Amino acid sequence: MMSDRTARALWLGLLAAVSTVGVSGCTVFEVQPVQPWQRGDLARAEMALEVDPLLSGFRQHVEVSKEAARGGTALAGGGCGCN
Template sequence: MELIKQAAIRLLLAMCLFVAGCTVVQPWERGNLAKSQMALEPNPLQTGLRAHINGSREAAAVGNAAQGGGCGCY
């Protein structure tokens, strides 16, 4: 019984710590979070161009799919 009580206390403590990290972002604060440095892909146009070139080199039928052949020459 004591083991279940300790596990419940630990779970409650962990839940309190996770909930404490949640916050509401105000509209005037969103500009700080929308900076280009925060993006998963900071330069999507360059990435798209490289993917297109790589797909053309590999003679893939669809985008980056590993279909088709090609020598992969530059």
């Protein structure tokens, strides 16, 4: 019968082997660049992070002034200093 230490070592070895195979499998597939005919799909308005940059700027200005903290859109907390 195997001891707990031996069983743990076998499981860790198996986990390391499976992880290595999984990660190496991800690197086998080559990332293809965006083809010219695909760029039109990616440039649509629906794909933009901000639909209206001017409106987004106004909203961010209001949030910053209401939160009393700079960068209130990207950080956690309520502007009072507590995170």
